[in-house]
Amino acid sequence: MYYGEISGLKLGPATRDAFGDALKELGAKHPELVVVDADVGNSTRTEPFMKAYPERSFNVGIAESNMVSVAGGLASCGKIAVCSTFATFLLSNAYDQLRMSVAFPKLNVKFVGSHAGISIGEDGPSQMGIEDIALACALPGVKVIVPSDAVSMAAATAAILAEHGPMYLRTGRGKTATLYPNGCDFKIGKSIQLRDGSDVTIIANGIMVAAAMDAATELAKNGVSARVIDMHTVKPIDEEAIAKAARETGRIVIVEEHLMFGGLGSVVATAVGRTVPVPLAYVNIGDCFAESGDPQGLLDKYGLTPAAIVNAVKSVMG
Amino acid sequence: MAVSIEELQAKAKLLRKHIIRMTTAAASGHPTSSLSTVEMITALFFGGFMTYRPQEPHWPGRDRFILSKGHAVPALYAAMAEAGYFTVEATMSLRKLGSIFEGHPNMARMPGIEASTGSLGQGLSIGLGQALGCRLDKIDNHIFVMTGDGELGEGQVWEAAASAGKYKVSNLTVIVDQNGYQQTGATKDVLDLRPVADKFEAFGWHVQTVNGNCQATAVAALTIAKSIKDRPSCIVSQTQKGFGILPILEAEGDMNYHGKPLSPALAEKALALLG
Ligand SMILES: Cc1ncc(C[n+]2csc(CCOP(=O)(O)OP(=O)(O)O)c2C)c(N)n1
Numbered sequence A: 001m002y003y004g005e006i007s008g009l010k011l012g013p014a015t016r017d018a019f020g021d022a023l024k025e026l027g028a029k030h031p032e033l034v035v036v037d038a039d040v041g042n043s044t045r046t047e048p049f050m051k052a053y054p055e056r057s058f059n060v061g062i063a064e065s066n067m068v069s070v071a072g073g074l075a076s077c078g079k080i081a082v083c084s085t086f087a088t089f090l091l092s093n094a095y096d097q098l099r100m101s102v103a104f105p106k107l108n109v110k111f112v113g114s115h116a117g118i119s120i121g122e123d124g125p126s127q128m129g130i131e132d133i134a135l136a137c138a139l140p141g142v143k144v145i146v147p148s149d150a151v152s153m154a155a156a157t158a159a160i161l162a163e164h165g166p167m168y169l170r171t172g173r174g175k176t177a178t179l180y181p182n183g184c185d186f187k188i189g190k191s192i193q194l195r196d197g198s199d200v201t202i203i204a205n206g207i208m209v210a211a212a213m214d215a216a217t218e219l220a221k222n223g224v225s226a227r228v229i230d231m232h233t234v235k236p237i238d239e240e241a242i243a244k245a246a247r248e249t250g251r252i253v254i255v256e257e258h259l260m261f262g263g264l265g266s267v268v269a270t271a272v273g274r275t276v277p278v279p280l281a282y283v284n285i286g287d288c289f290a291e292s293g294d295p296q297g298l299l300d301k302y303g304l305t306p307a308a309i310v311n312a313v314k315s316v317m318g
Numbered sequence B: 001m002a003v004s005i006e007e008l009q010a011k012a013k014l015l016r017k018h019i020i021r022m023t024t025a026a027a028s029g030h031p032t033s034s035l036s037t038v039e040m041i042t043a044l045f046f047g048g049f050m051t052y053r054p055q056e057p058h059w060p061g062r063d064r065f066i067l068s069k070g071h072a073v074p075a076l077y078a079a080m081a082e083a084g085y086f087t088v089e090a091t092m093s094l095r096k097l098g099s100i101f102e103g104h105p106n107m108a109r110m111p112g113i114e115a116s117t118g119s120l121g122q123g124l125s126i127g128l129g130q131a132l133g134c135r136l137d138k139i140d141n142h143i144f145v146m147t148g149d150g151e152l153g154e155g156q157v158w159e160a161a162a163s164a165g166k167y168k169v170s171n172l173t174v175i176v177d178q179n180g181y182q183q184t185g186a187t188k189d190v191l192d193l194r195p196v197a198d199k200f201e202a203f204g205w206h207v208q209t210v211n212g213n214c215q216a217t218a219v220a221a222l223t224i225a226k227s228i229k230d231r232p233s234c235i236v237s238q239t240q241k242g243f244g245i246l247p248i249l250e251a252e253g254d255m256n257y258h259g260k261p262l263s264p265a266l267a268e269k270a271l272a273l274l275g
């Protein structure tokens, strides 16, 4: 079983693999692209780029704060600096460096966090990026992007390199269903409606988009028409699509593989409050550290499932 | 010392077998990172260097061991099982949903774990805090911290080294498990921090460089470290990643074998090799 299966979607590569392949491809197009990693290139998948372009690659060792500031320095020499490690070590270990060496000077650093969420599984809480979106969103001027499948991840990787400025890109460890088999017209800040519906809107990103598709498939069997939006950009948030969904469907469920506070749910709630206030429900990790376990077992235990989304829809429909 | 080197060697062999069984059953984890640490951890837990009460894990007078390179926790679980904190059988639930034997040490869930680690670089600072706290409370004990050699890339390790030197915490010992590898390759290629001994010395530490996979040497080094009464102590423990099953790593063509469990077939071979 995988998310998207009951909606007829095919299983594709992990988003970290799509990022790594795209990065290597884009190395030819962008001679000013440089990559900094911290002894985890074989996990983040910067490795293919590093092998293809050793002179433009820097493995600084297990030193995340150093990595981030080095990327800032490279960017201030006119490079497009990509730096990458596990999402939690990137955001939580090197936060002041992201703030002072990247965000404040508005430098062209793309920081990429892998191993997002609890679905990394057995390694457990110390390696799980569950607060990265909240932290990244709090950095002034930083764009925050969470693609949902391999196709949109490849497009997102190209998009962040094409645009100047500090950005955070979140990748995942496990395989994900392909939501865009025919390609993805990816624009930073512009969400994608994957399925239309009139009773409720499910807004999701990352691996939870495929789960949202499955929930919508289930709901349809019971006569509930659910719209599904892939909100791949958390900041700047697509307020227009949110207001439209609120107006047309009257209720919204926000789904993410992240903590309750400061993630997609908080950002969408702010937008809804500012535009067309409607009832909201949330599906996320809540306010806790998870534990070690198999990926699907963890998603089940911590309530990140199509069934949990269906329940949230029921709760918001009253 | 009550216990002989031969007895410790037998214990070390048991720990190695537990590590292999645990990680193969989990089908994930870091057996080679665990195996390099075994002689030092065996000496600490069973060589008379630490006093602890498995039935009363929070007893204030206890000596403490912090595994800063938390991914090697199968070695610690194996030692704690042999010490009587829980059964060896229980540790075979490593990394399973609901098990307290998580992939990295979690002191919130497991009594006897002295620090929650897994994000490299923090253990020595935590150990310094505990050394200062125990000194303040006039507890006559010792804090042992084990780091990796790749882990030394974290700047925080050197912040801790400098402040431990400043406060002359003689109840603190760091064991650097210098196994020559980190995740993406040999430490000499990724980030060569040698000479490690000179760096700790420069921060005011007593330093020994020893063969950390020799049981008698591990015991001798810890004896000296505990006897130093005017400054913190560092043992650069030169080891081999995967020590005990090196022929298997050779045959597999990967002397690092980082973060990979042995397949059931390889585990069989490894257990036979250990004897
Ligand atoms: C802060 C942080 N960055 C990266 C990692 C990922 N990681 C886990 S083990 C490891 C290599 C550790 O090398 P070393 O300290 O030499 O330990 P060994 O496995 O060789 O015993 C890395 C990079 C981590 N756990 N924590």
Ligand SMILES: [Mg+2]
Pocket (backbone or CB within 6 Å): B148, B149, B150, B177, B178, B179, B180, B181, B182
């Ligand atoms: Mg090492």
